[in-house]
Amino acid sequence: MGAKQENGDDKMDEKVKKYLRGEAANLEGLQDKKLKGQLAVREELYGKSAKAAAKIEKWLLPSEGGYLEAEGIEKTWRIKQESIVREVDILSSRNQYDIVLPELGPYTLDFTLNGRYMAAAGRKGHLAIVDMKTLNLIKEIQVRETVRDVVYLHNELFFAAAQKKYPYIYNRDGTELHCLKEHGAVLRLQFLKNHFLLASINKFGQLHYQDVTMGEMVGNFRTGLGRTDVMQVNPFNGVVALGHSSGTVTMWKPTSAVPLVKMLCHPGPVSSLAFHPNGHLMATSGKEKKIKIWDLRKFEVIQTLPGHANTLNFSQKGLLAAGTGSFVQILADFSGSQNYSRYMSHSMAKGYQVGKVLFRPYEDVLGIGHSMGWSSILIPGSGEPNFDSWVANPFETSKQRREKEVHSLLDKLPPETIMLDPTKVGTVRATRKKEKPTKEEREAEMEAAVEAAKDTVFKTKTKGRNKPSKRARKGKEIIDRAKRPFLEQRIEEQVSRKKQKTNMETEMPKSLQRFVR
DSSP states (O other): OOOHHHHHHHHHHHHHHSSSSSSSSTTTTTHHHHHHHHHHHHHHHHHHHHHHHHHHHHHHHOOOOOOOOOOOOOOOOGHHHHHHHHOOOHHTTTTTEEEETTOOOOOOEEEOSSSEEEEEEETEEEEEEETTTTTTEEEEEEEEEEEEEEEEEESTTTTHHHHHHHEEEEEESSSSEEEEEEOEEEEEEETTTTTEEEEEEETTSEEEETTTTTTTEEEEESSSOOOOOOEEOTTTOEEEEEETSSEEEEETTTTOOSSEEEEOOOSSSSSEEOOOTTTSSEEETTTTTTTEEEEETEEEEEEEEEESSEEEOOOTTSSSSEETEEEEEEEEEEESSSSOOEEEEEEEEEEEOOOEEEEESSSEEEEEETEEEEEEOTTTOOSSSSTTTTTOOOOOHHHHHHHHHHHHHOOOGGGOOSSOGGGGGOOOOOOOOOOOOOOHHHOOOOOOOHHHTTTTOOOOOTTSOOOOOHHHHHHHHHHHHHHHHHHHHHHHHHHHHHHHHHHHHHSSSSHHHTTTO
8 A cells, every 4th residue: 555655656746847847946045034935935836836737637637648669679660550450449449441442532631620520532523521430421522523632621510622623612511602713723722720711822833811701812922933732831820831843942921922931941842741730840851752850940950861751741749640652651759859760650552652641630540541542540649648628629519619619710810910930929029229310310300409409598697697698608508518419429420430441441452442432
């Protein structure tokens, strides 16, 4: 009993350390008794709050994430899906399957924010909505034309499909609601959930932003870098990134006609890109068979990995999936130092060409859209184990969904809030350095000061001290005093200009000194 209690205390101490604000301050060296007492009370308060948070974690965060662990010389990437399915529970084993539809592929996928529903789109016009909990087919339609991409809007009731000529918006029953003709022949679609904006890139390299609440076209820009089908939204700040055939990645916002950032990532065309959920890491892959991990705070490469990827995707816990040909590879950063290494691998049946990989939120599942249908495999440790029902609830009822829709519309952010560093929103802008006044402004200021000095009213003094000559002399002194700071500033500028000129003369060769003005 005592050993169990000690073990429980050790676990509680570990949890408390996680919530503490570093080590406690050393108060022994303080001479001020009042300050010492105040800091001691504050430290005690920090300790109590950390203990309370550790106790609450037991109830609010009941599930813990886990990863595959190999024994001895065994490697995690050698473990097959069949071995994992045999060991997991029945509900989890149902998430490993293959749907084969060779006549309608290749397929692309999208999940809702809570991971409950999936929309699948086949290039030959097949659209399907699937409930991932029960694996029931909710609705499927055949649009009888090419479908290039599909994306869910704010919830499972609406989704957009990029078809041959225009993108269309459908409801859950497969009824066509809108035809967005202004977008043109769209190659890729993305939805910005906090701003209710549908972003698209068409085959002429035009980027469109449309507000789906009011139907207003917020932005329409020509990228000027040609056709591209590589497009991704940064979940941290809402910035849309495009990968181009020149090897550059450009980042856009709906209120700017020029890219916020234009960075050269690869010597050849960019084949895919993905953003980490924290928004600070970006993964790109190029045709030169290199995968690069970028730190977006410094815009520097922090790791370069060999290998090609037609599609990339980050999971909620930071795992990176890369798909090419009929092979899918999962990379993981276990050390927390942004050093990715091979974690798992999966080979599709021979001839299957992977088109898109997408992690399912709140589940250890990876969805794969390929040329022969779509598949689902188990990736332990990829999903967030504890969901926040106020953010995304996989078990939400229709009433909760309606309430959430109203709240999200009330909390909708304007397009102007999209920027590289969203933490600047709400901060006070720093005062700018005073710009140097022009010659006319300086003269106007001096004249105003002289006029103010002339209007000075003198006291009426005793006999003999109120002579007109004395009053005139005093008025002249006041005017000179008002002019003095302006004249001193002018002299300082002339002196600094002369010094600068002499420095340039000494630096330049004698033959060129006569050309200095």
